[in-house]
Amino acid sequence: MSSRERILGRVRRALADVPEDDTPYERAVVRDYLREHGGRTVEQTVDLLAENLADYRAVVHRTDADGLPGLLAGLLAARGASTVLVPPGLDEGWLAAAGVTRVADRAESTPAELDRLDSVVTACAVAVAETGTIVLDGSPDQGRRRITLVPDHHICVVRVPDQVVSSVPQALERLDAARPLTWISGPSATSDIELDRVEGVHGPRTLEVVLVG
Amino acid sequence: MSGTFVGMPAFPAAARDAVRDTTLRGNLRHATHTIRAKRANAVAELADWAELREAGKRIKDHTLRHLDHYLVRLEESVTAAGGTVHWAADADEANRIVTRLVKETGESEVVKVKSMATQEIGLNEALEEEGIRAYETDLAELIVQLGKDRPSHILVPAIHRNRGEIREIFAREMGEWGRPAPDGLTDTPAELAEAARLHLREKFLRAKVGISGANFMVAETGTLVVVESEGNGRMCLTLPETLISVVGIEKIVPTWQDLEVFLQTLPRSSTAERMNPYTSTWTGTTDGDGPRTFHLVLLDNGRTDTLADEVGRQALRCIRCSACLNVCPVYERAGGHAYGSVYPGPIGAILSPQLRGIGSEIDASLPYASSLCGACYEVCPVAIDIPEVLVHLRERVVEGGQVTRAGNKVVLQPAKGHAAERAAMRAARWAFTRPGVLRAGQRLASRTRRVHPRTLPGPGRAWSGTRDLPPVPAEPFRDWWQRTRNGKGGAR
Ligand code: SF4
Numbered sequence: 001m002s003s004r005e006r007i008l009g010r011v012r013r014a015l016a017d018v019p020e021d022d023t024p025y026e027r028a029v030v031r032d033y034l035r036e037h038g039g040r041t042v043e044q045t046v047d048l049l050a051e052n053l054a055d056y057r058a059v060v061h062r063t064d065a066d067g068l069p070g071l072l073a074g075l076l077a078a079r080g081a082s083t084v085l086v087p088p089g090l091d092e093g094w095l096a097a098a099g100v101t102r103v104a105d106r107a108e109s110t111p112a113e114l115d116r117l118d119s120v121v122t123a124c125a126v127a128v129a130e131t132g133t134i135v136l137d138g139s140p141d142q143g144r145r146r147i148t149l150v151p152d153h154h155i156c157v158v159r160v161p162d163q164v165v166s167s168v169p170q171a172l173e174r175l176d177a178a179r180p181l182t183w184i185s186g187p188s189a190t191s192d193i194e195l196d197r198v199e200g201v202h203g204p205r206t207l208e209v210v211l212v213g
Numbered sequence: 214m215s216g217t218f219v220g221m222p223a224f225p226a227a228a229r230d231a232v233r234d235t236t237l238r239g240n241l242r243h244a245t246h247t248i249r250a251k252r253a254n255a256v257a258e259l260a261d262w263a264e265l266r267e268a269g270k271r272i273k274d275h276t277l278r279h280l281d282h283y284l285v286r287l288e289e290s291v292t293a294a295g296g297t298v299h300w301a302a303d304a305d306e307a308n309r310i311v312t313r314l315v316k317e318t319g320e321s322e323v324v325k326v327k328s329m330a331t332q333e334i335g336l337n338e339a340l341e342e343e344g345i346r347a348y349e350t351d352l353a354e355l356i357v358q359l360g361k362d363r364p365s366h367i368l369v370p371a372i373h374r375n376r377g378e379i380r381e382i383f384a385r386e387m388g389e390w391g392r393p394a395p396d397g398l399t400d401t402p403a404e405l406a407e408a409a410r411l412h413l414r415e416k417f418l419r420a421k422v423g424i425s426g427a428n429f430m431v432a433e434t435g436t437l438v439v440v441e442s443e444g445n446g447r448m449c450l451t452l453p454e455t456l457i458s459v460v461g462i463e464k465i466v467p468t469w470q471d472l473e474v475f476l477q478t479l480p481r482s483s484t485a486e487r488m489n490p491y492t493s494t495w496t497g498t499t500d501g502d503g504p505r506t507f508h509l510v511l512l513d514n515g516r517t518d519t520l521a522d523e524v525g526r527q528a529l530r531c532i533r534c535s536a537c538l539n540v541c542p543v544y545e546r547a548g549g550h551a552y553g554s555v556y557p558g559p560i561g562a563i564l565s566p567q568l569r570g571i572g573s574e575i576d577a578s579l580p581y582a583s584s585l586c587g588a589c590y591e592v593c594p595v596a597i598d599i600p601e602v603l604v605h606l607r608e609r610v611v612e613g614g615q616v617t618r619a620g621n622k623v624v625l626q627p628a629k630g631h632a633a634e635r636a637a638m639r640a641a642r643w644a645f646t647r648p649g650v651l652r653a654g655q656r657l658a659s660r661t662r663r664v665h666p667r668t669l670p671g672p673g674r675a676w677s678g679t680r681d682l683p684p685v686p687a688e689p690f691r692d693w694w695q696r697t698r699n700g701k702g703g704a705r
Contacts, residue, residue: 002300003300003301003302003306003513004300006300006302006620007284007300007302007462007511007513007517008281008284008285009620010513010517010518010520010521010617010620011280011281011284011462011517011520012281013521013617013620014517014518014520014521014526014617015278015279015280015281015520017523018278018279022278022279023275025275025467025468028271028274028275029268029271029272029275029471030264030267030268030271031268032261032264032268033261033264033265033268033474034259034260034261034264037258037259037260037261038260052487056486056487056490107501110418111417111418111452112418115414115418128488130487131487131488132487132488133488138499138502144451144501144502144503145447145450145451145493145502145503146451146452146502146503149444149447149448149451168473168476168477168488169470169473172469172470172472172473172476173470177431177433177434177436177469177494177496178294178434178496179496179499180451180493180494180495180496180499180502180503181492181493181494181495182447182491182492182493183476183488183491183492183493184490184491185486185487185488185489185490185491186490187490188442188443188444188490188491189442189443189490190352190353190406190442190443191369191442191484192351192352192353192356192369192371193352193371193376193379193402193405193406194240194243194244194375194376194402195243195244195247195248195369196402198402198403198406200406200410201352201406201409201410201443201444201445202350202410202413202414202417202443202444202445202447202448203443203444203447203490203491
């Protein structure tokens with residue numbers, strides 16, 4: 001007997017007490033919890049996102065479409081970044097004002113090569129106000145997962161209010177399970193040493209989020 | 214300290230040693246109280262906490278009641294997404310599968326994301342025997358591994374170490390494993406974390422094989438979920454060419470939507486954050502992004518035996534948040550090592566004896582490692598009635614009865630020569646002669662009356678044959694203890 005059959009057999013014997021016509025999933029799981037917490041205007045939701053991002057030590061900036069290239073150029077210059085990793089579908093105009101070398105992420109580039117780059121700029125799929133979370137889904141303007149992981153500085157651009165939802169349930173509704181997702185709430189952090197929080201162990205130590213509206 | 218839990222002394226003896234260790238007690242007290250207070254705030258932010266908790270409980274219960282169906286469904290969807298599914302009936306089989314998969318890649322080292330399932334089966338040791346080195350990459354696990362130590366907390370496994378000890382371990386051991394710690398390393402957490410970053414980065418960047426567990430598996434879509442803070446998980450899940458995930462069969466949820474419950478309750482219960490820094494989900498393999506090969510090893514190792522116990526099966530709802538550890542007055546004094554298992558604290562006290570059986574002295578004593586104060590049940594985000602299961606298991610230890618082992622029904626004999634009773638009395642005396650432990654328990658107990666088990670504690674039933682014992686729930690356990698001990702001079 002294969003282990004598959006053995007395990008499934010054990011499961012079935014273990015569940016001998018469960019009647020055939022047991023309550024179906026739809027009725028067994030009551031979803032009377034909230035779809036979002038508290039009533040807010042769209043503007044307040046965006047404010048809450050900014051507040052919660054900052055609470056988790058992300059650096060938050062706000063601008064409009066016209067101001068975006070200037071702001072990004074300023075942020076990269078302030079950090080002294082000269083090489084910037086760019087996902088294939090990033091809006092050409094975003095980095096138009098920045099005096100940096102753009103580096104395309106190629107399938108062949110090794111993690112060690114990515115490790116030598118100064119910054120990465122991406123868009124996002126959705127942002128969750130109640131938790132201060134941005135979610136990347138690997139779309140062309142966000143690139144593969146590793147590009148927002150290896151460089152030490154990540155700038156993520158969120159289009160507000162379109163890309164902002166209030167809550168985790170609303171975020172999951174918008175996301176596609178078939179894509180690899182990365183949920184990011186503040187920079188990498190650890191509290192493993194006497195519960196003192198330290199930012200940045202392996203992911204980017206600095207996360208800047210630009211809210212464009 | 215050796216790297217294995219086998220041969221551990223039974224809980225009362227281990228706990229007695231642990232409570233004498235003042236560093237440990239100081240660290241634990243600080244840690245558990247800090248997390249406890251923060252957790253309460255994080256939970257209070259959500260007005261629908263009770264509803265989320267109930268939904269989490271029901272999702273898990275429903276899944277467990279139809280586990281065969283969801284396992285088959287999961288297998289289909291993972292396979293359709295490009296992954297390969299393996300089934301492992303026990304630890305040995307899981308270790309053999311993983312070892313074979315690693316060998317097939319031709320590699321002799323792997324990077325690991327913190328995973329309790331792989332600790333449970335002793336995977337690192339099994340790989341080592343075959344000449345494969347496994348590197349733990351979670352900071353706390355790294356501290357534990359370099360220190361040749363064992364984890365003592367689900368969430369913060371190195372909670373028993375303070376910064377001075379960590380500095381020493383890094384300075385002494387890192388060079389043995391790869392990039393040495395920088396000269397003049399101090400004990401500030403930031404510097405220690407930086408040393409770990411550099412040490413591990415070297416490994417991430419060259420790793421060809423990653424090994425992980427998973428917090429959740431979605432049957433409908435074949436998606437796996439890992440929740441973490443540091444980014445070491447993302448490194449292991451995306452940089453290697455081959456990813457092997459070893460996951461207990463109880464970690465399934467039916468649908469994508471179900472994640473909306475657990476992604477709200479898990480972070481708040483565990484690190485007391487609105488959301489943990491990183492959550493990764495993946496569904497099979499994705500062209501050009503992440504590993505080219507994905508293997509899922511579904512692990513039984515006592516889970517189906519646990520499932521066969523109608524009272525005890527609720528332990529399989531556990532999402533390993535560790536909230537129950539942080540509120541437990543016994544854990545706070547005894548620390549995680551005393552439980553002799555990778556699952557410490559209240560959940561360990563009910564899960565380990567079910568996964569492993571209650572044949573050994575440590576497993577027979579674990580159901581007694583509690584004052585039944587009920588605090589663990591109150592905080593549990595999936596409402597596991599830990600006191601109820603503890604009482605049920607005590608009854609098994611003392612009275613014997615039918616249990617399932619390795620899929621077969623066997624009749625367990627009552628523990629011989631009152632050994633269990635003695636273990637119980639020693640455990641009880643240990644807790645009940647320490648006023649601090651008891652007061653903490655009692656305070657909570659008075660507030661949590663309504664959640665107390667309805668059944669009579671099992672050993673009470675056994676003892677009442679020879680002793681004048683009132684129905685226990687009618688009288689606080691402490692009073693009963695004082696009275697019977699004073700009256701009879703205590704049992705030996
Ligand atoms: S038993 Fe409940 S509180 Fe304890 S770790 Fe599991 S889910 Fe968390």
